Every structure is written in structure tokens, then in C-alpha cells.
């Protein structure tokens with residue numbers, strides 16, 4: 305290893321360990337990480353030049369320190385120490401505000417930063433109790449400082465245009481900061497809404513439609529005059545995969561399967577998880593014969609695309625039951641028909657497609673109707 309990389313290694317060893325944020329707190333990171341940048345810009349282009357022009361050495365030094373601390377706070381936050389990062393930034397903001405009020409007195413807009421500190425506190429990921437503590441402490445300190453404002457402030461001594469310029473600069477800074485922060489929060493709520501809507505319709509593991517959403521799609525397709533085919537897809541011997549490789553790998557295998565299916569389906573087709581290792585594909589505009597060909601294509605795509613493991617490769621096969629809309633009057637009967645054909649494919653030896661009823665199946669009661677009959681029987685038994 306050359307010297308340059310050795311140095312990099314020792315710097316890494318000195319730096320704080322990264323501690324990933326929990327998923328439910330990630331959303332705060334992006335809003336707040338932009339706040340650090342905004343704070344740095346305000347220090348750099350507003351406070352530092354302003355106090356330098358006013359020859360105010362004390363507030364100039366506080367502003368330069370504030371800039372440095374903001375960079376440190378951002379880095380702490382980036383490494384997952386969110387509470388420490390936000391607390392550091394809030395402490396600097398509070399120190400800055402109190403020192404400014406102490407020097408220039410009230411009425412020049414420095415007290416408005418109090419509202420900004422509260423806003424940052426409440427959008428931060430601090431605990432509720434910490435938020436309450438911080439806001440009470442900042443409120444107490446601000447009140448104390450405002451009540452103890454010196455009679456003759458530095459501005460009185462400066463006179464001239466300085467007080468007006470300071471007031472305008474503070475009003476503009478607080479106004480812009482409020483607008484930027486609130487705009488960012490609006491973006492966060494929009495992103496959350498999109499994500500909640502997505503969660504309501506999609507399966508968390510594989511990302512395809514969930515059971516409710518895919519059933520809704522079938523209802524819509526039935527209402528539509530255009531023909532469609534329903535494929536009931538089930539992985540063969542999936543329990544063995546779970547038992548041999550563990551549930552986590554089983555989950556990854558499900559995602560691999562979905563990828564294979566997605567690649568083989570058209571954009572207009574719908575894929576949903578019906579439950580466990582059972583999926584439904586709705587193929588719009590397909591006749592019975594076309595749907596059987598499509599199902600064969602899906603089955604061979606999965607069969608031929610092995611899932612790479614550290615210790616080799618995992619090969620999966622599918623059994624598929626196919627039914628088309630014209631074969632049943634409603635959604636329950638259509639699903640029951642595809643389900644029955646799926647189980648016929650299983651009975652015939654798996655790794656195959658079944659799209660017609662064999663003579664042995666003719667007398668069978670569809671699974672859904674069978675379940676309904678069982679429920680009715682239970683109701684009658686309870687009533688009698």
C-alpha cells in the first residue's frame with residue numbers, strides 16, 4: 305500500500321463510525337441535510353460579511369465558529385448521529401441569537417430567529433421530550449436575554465443607517481429561511497403520500513401488486529369488453545427451497561422469480577402476488593391459445609434462468625393454471641377455474657401449464673365455491 309492510501313486509512317480509523325439511520329427516520333435526513341447547506345450559505349454570505357462590516361469581532365467569531373460547527377453537524381448527521389448533529393446546529397443558532405440580542409437589543413429582528421429555532425427543533429428527529437426541553441430552554445433564554453437588553457446598544461452608538469439595514473437583513477433572512485424550509489416540508493409530505501399510496505397497492509417484498517390490487521385489476525378487466533386471460537402461477541416445491549436454504553433466501557428467490565416474470569410479460573400485463581408463493585398474471589387482449597403460449601414462455605423463462613447462489617445455482621419451476629374471461633361469469637368463478645387448473649398441473653407432475661379441464665376435473669367443485677359451501681354449512685350448523 306503506498307503512503308497516500310495509508311494516510312487515508314488512518315483518517316478513516318479516526319473518523320466516527322457510520323451508523324445507518326432507521327428507515328422511519330430517513331425522511332428527516334434529506335430535509336435537514338439541506339438545512340445544513342442553507343445554514344452554511346447564510347453564515348457565509350450574510351452573517352460573516354455583515355458582522356465584519358459592522359466591525360463586531362465577537363459576533364464575527366461566533367459566525368465563523370457557527371459555519372465550522374454546521375459542517376461538523378452535517379457530517380455527524382450523515383453518519384447517522386442525527387440527534388448530535390441537530391443539537392449542535394441548534395446550539396449554534398441559539399448562541400448566535402442570544403449574543404446578537406445581547407449586543408444589538410430587541411427590535412432589529414434578531415429575536416425572530418427564535419421561531420426558526422423552534423421550527424428546526426420540531427422537524428428534527430429528536431425525541432418528543434427532547435423537543436419540549438429544547439423549546440422551553442430556548443424560550444427561557446430568549447426571554448431572559450430580551451429582558452436584560454442593554455439600554456444603550458451598539459446600534460445606538462453606530463447610529464445612521466445601520467439599524468434599518470440590520471432589520472431589513474434579518475427580516476429577509478428569516479423570511480427566506482422560512483419559505484425554503486416550508487417548501488422542503490411540502491416536498492416531504494408529497495413524497496410520503498406517494499409512498500403510502502404505493503404501499504397500499506403493492507406487495508412489500510416483491511414490489512408487484514398485492515392481492516387486493518390485483519383482484520381490483522381483474523374486476524376492471526371483467527367490466528371492460530376487451531378479452532383477457534388469467535394465469536394462476538405457483539412455484540413448485542417452494543417449501544423445500546425454504547427448508548434447504550432458509551426463509552431469507554426464499555424471499556430473494558421470490559424476488560428473482562418476479563424479475564423473470566416481469567421481463568417476460570408486456571408492459572400492459574398485470575402481475576400481482578395472490579399470497580405466499582402464488583402469483584396472478586392478467587394478460588390483456590389474449591385469446592385462450594395465445595395465453596397458453598404466453599404461460600409456456602413464462603414457465604420456460606423461469607426454468608432457464610437460474611438464481612445464482614454462493615454455493616451454486618437454484619433452479620425453480622412453475623405450475624400454471626390458465627383461464628380466459630369468457631369461461632366464467634364472475635371473478636370468483638374465474639379464479640376458481642384457474643386455481644383448479646393450476647392444481648391439475650401440480651397433479652400431472654408440476655413444471656407445466658394446464659389450460660383445459662380434463663374429464664376427471666369436470667365433476668370437481670371449484671375451490672372458491674367449495675369454501676363458500678363450507679362456510680354456509682358452518683352457519684347452518686351453528687343456527688340449528
Ligand SMILES: Nc1nc2c(ncn2[C@@H]2O[C@H](COP(=O)(O)OP(=O)(O)OP(=O)(O)O)[C@@H](O)[C@H]2O)c(=O)[nH]1
Pocket residue numbers: 509538539540541542543544546550551552553554555558579580581650654
Ligand atoms: N421465503 C418465503 N416463503 C414463503 C413466503 N410465503 C409463503 N412461503 C412459503 O411457501 C411454502 C409453500 O409451501 P406449500 O404450499 O407446501 O407448497 P410447495 O412446497 O411449493 O409445494 P407445491 O406447491 O405443492 O409444489 C411454505 O413453506 C411457506 O412458508 C414468503 O413470503 N417468503
